[in-house]
Amino acid sequence: MDCRIIKSPGENTLAILTRRKGSGQREPLEKPDAIGLVQGKLIEMICAADVAEKAVGVTVEDIRGSCPQNMIMLAIFGDTASVIAAIEEIKKKENNRKW
Template structure:
């Protein structure tokens, strides 16, 4: 969690540690869509994780309870596999 905390790009910092973190990576446009789908599917907080990627891949983290992160990841997977 400390590694992710240092690499989070958002200004919103939760006062307590989330129960789970889901990581998703892909093209920027897909990660914007994934973040939207995740936040609409469950009570989660989605943030971009900073990094250096020569292939221009973007990484997002989905923070929340285990059940909410699971629901968000399932919704993202279903969206991109349909």
Template sequence: MKTKIITSTQKNTIELVNRRICDKSVSEALGRREYTALGLCEGSVADIIVSCDIAEKAADVIAIEIQGNCPQHMVCLGIFGSVAAVKTAVSAVDKHFNGNDHA
């Protein structure tokens, strides 16, 4: 599982992610709230589902599947929330899959 964190997310970054969310009702709800951080987890579909569960249990975050094609099909999980919450959630995912703490 590959993980990354973006702090101080910019409006255009959130809009870019929003365009890759298939469920438009989720995308619209996401657009109505402001988030200070975005965690990204990339892996297989099974890993994404497990990561979603781990992230939402670990912290007060919203985890959403992000899809795209470039150059191969990619499956990614976006974890939205405060900087502290996203760091906690991504750290829990990273620890589960890689045995590391993502500090």
């Protein structure tokens, strides 16, 4: 599982992510302070989405790949501290999982 954080993302980068949102809403994403990105196997990303959703101060979007139903990346939007905290929680859960 690969994780990265973009601080003060540019408009074009947000537009690339907006075109690939799994939820299908087409209005542009509101410009966040930071974006956290998570790429990995589908089963890892579903678990990461659940961890991020329960974190404070962030919004989660699944980013589609080659077809509308495909999910290949998770984007987490919010203020910088919250996005970092969510990514760290995802990594911690992934490393400590029993299964």
